[in-house]
Structures are given as structure tokens and as C-alpha cells.
Amino acid sequence: MAESGMSGTTARRALLVLSFGGPEKEEDVVPFLENVTRGRGIPRERLVEVGEHYYRFGGKSPINDQNLDIIDHLRTEIESRGLDLPVYFGNRNWEPYVEDTTKQMAADGVTEAIVFATSAWGGYSGDIQYREDIERALQSCRDVGITPPSMTKIRPFHDHPLFLSAFARLVDEARQSLPVEQQDNARLLFTAHSVPLSADEASSVDSTHRYSGQVLTAAREIRALSSFASDGDDGTDVELVWQSRSGPPHIPWLEPDICDHLEETVAGERGDDRPIVLVPVGFISDHMEVMWDLDNEAADTAADLGVTMVRAATPGPTPEFTELVLDLVANAER
Structure with a gap:
């Protein structure tokens, strides 16, 4: 009913x-x-x-x-x-x-x-x-x-001021949940649901207005509204990764995958072992793709790499x- x-x-x-x-x-x-x-x-x-x-x-x-x-x-x-x-x-x-x-x-x-x-x-x-x-x-x-x-x-509504400000507040709360001595050195990482490249390209002829462009713009604005903006502008952009891909492996999807990115940036040449604040910007609530792909798989990957990671909550509630x-x-x- x-x-x-x-x-x-x-x-x-x-x-x-x-x-x-x-x-x-x-x-x-x-x-x-x-x-x-x-x-x-x-x-x-x-x-x-x-x-x-x-x-x-x-x-x-x-x-x-x-x-x-x-x-x-x-x-x-x-x-x-x-x-x-x-x-x-x-x-x-x-x-x-x-x-x-x-x-x-x-x-x-x-x-x-x-x-x-x-x-x-x-x-x-x-x-x-x-x-x-x-x-x-x-x-x-x-x-x-x-x-x-x-x-x-x-x-x-990805550009609505209340959507962006709610996420920014949740980002700051997640950062504050880190040990005090780790907060200033934290690394901000955004994630959203991946889609096939063909679907992303079909969503708009203008890359800024494609799904991937919308996510990137929202991530930039959330960072600018959060305490991370006060860390100073060193010319680097937001880190944006993707998750929850499915379908045949020969079909290209938006990358990098979050777990692959963690391994590459932490265990690879970059060797970035700073604590991570993970932001599920692509989601309004903590449903299965958040709970499984982030709170299990990504969290396990970070733990295996010896990196502290906390996740920002989603804004739905x-x-x-x-x-x-x-x-x-x-x-x-x-």
C-alpha cells in the first residue's frame, strides 16, 4: 500500500x-x-x-x-x-x-x-x-x-545553496571527529557514483554541465564553504573519485575508482598518508552504495594502508x- x-x-x-x-x-x-x-x-x-x-x-x-x-x-x-x-x-x-x-x-x-x-x-x-x-x-x-x-x-538541485552548505557543515563535523593533532593535516576526498563515459558524455555537450562536471563543481563549492578553504590556496584542485561501478569491464566508466585511488596515492609514488575526510557528495542518504562501498570496502582499503579515514554524513536527515x-x-x- x-x-x-x-x-x-x-x-x-x-x-x-x-x-x-x-x-x-x-x-x-x-x-x-x-x-x-x-x-x-x-x-x-x-x-x-x-x-x-x-x-x-x-x-x-x-x-x-x-x-x-x-x-x-x-x-x-x-x-x-x-x-x-x-x-x-x-x-x-x-x-x-x-x-x-x-x-x-x-x-x-x-x-x-x-x-x-x-x-x-x-x-x-x-x-x-x-x-x-x-x-x-x-x-x-x-x-x-x-x-x-x-x-x-x-x-x-546540486547547485542549491542549502545542499552545498549542509554538506560543508557535515565536512567540518567529520574533520572535527579526527584527533586534534590530525585535523590540520587532513586531506579532503570527494566521491560519487560512477557512470559509463558514454552516458556522461551524452548528458551534455558542455563538459561543465555533464554529470561529472556538476559533481566537480559541487565539490569545489563545498570545499570553499568548509574549513578546508582556510587551509590556503596552493593551486591544487579538489580530489574527486568514483565508486559503485558495475557492468562489463570492457565498457569505460568514470575513474578513478576510490579504492584504486587510495592505493595509488598512499602506497604509490605519491605516498600521501595524511588522514582523510571522505565526502559522499553524490548521495543524499546513507544507502547501500554508501554503507557497503565506502563504510566497508573503502574503509578496509584505508585501514590496510594504515591511513585514518572518517566519512562525512549525508545531508538527507x-x-x-x-x-x-x-x-x-x-x-x-x-
């Missing part, structure tokens, strides 16, 4: 939080991965292997609970402002499916929905694919004779993020 913001509401406008989805228990893992990889012809036994990360956590992805946490914060703030804006939740790949949520909104009398997708970025997977989800949900209503609400997707979403909603209404 799709989760409704307020049962029996008479409001005709609503906010839909649209996300990727994740399994809730072990028996959900393979069906979930079948949804994610639909049409790619990946054998079931391979999906069982891929699902190992989820099995390590009892088959439950953290993403749904984290999205519900974001929604709870939104509802609390909406109520405190005296607004009549029910909040709904829908996913692409697992329950509550966006198709079901859209039908529920129609049944509740919602005629206009503003859609907040849980990705800050442009490009196919960060923006266009969510627009496809919306169109599929609208068509699923039409197919059964239901008039769906109009749905307007909020723009990518913060007051700044709640304010960001409602600011984007207000601008989408104009």
Missing part, C-alpha cells in the same frame, strides 16, 4: 517523494534486482551474487527507512508552517511503487503533484530516468481509466535538507 500523507485529506495538491527503492528482507533481494536490471538478460544466479551486499544486512536496504525519515521531517515542517500539502512516497524498483502511489493520489482527490526525486544531479540516471518513472506512472493510471494528477518534477525541499517546492509552484 502506498503511504499517504494524510488519510481523508481534501487537499488537491501534494508532494511526491520519488526514489529508487530497496528490498526489505532476504526474499525480496533477487526480485528487487530483477526489477533494477529488467531487460538486460542477467541470469538469476548472477543476481544472487550481486545481492551479497544486501544479504550481509539481512536483505534489508537502508534506503526506504531513510526516505521515510526525510518524509517525516517534511511533514513536521509542513505542519509547523500551517500548509495543506500531503506528502506521498513512491519508488521505481520496489514497494511502494510509484504507479501505485499515483493511483492512490488520484483516489485521494489530488489533482496536482510536485515530484521530488532523491537525486541532486542531471543526466540520465539522476534526472531523465525519474521523468520516465513519472510518465510510466501516469500511463498506468490512464490504462485503467483513472485520471492521474498532473506531475511536475523538481529540477536537479538534516534541517537544511528539509528546508531545501520545501524551497524547491515553492519555486516549482511559481
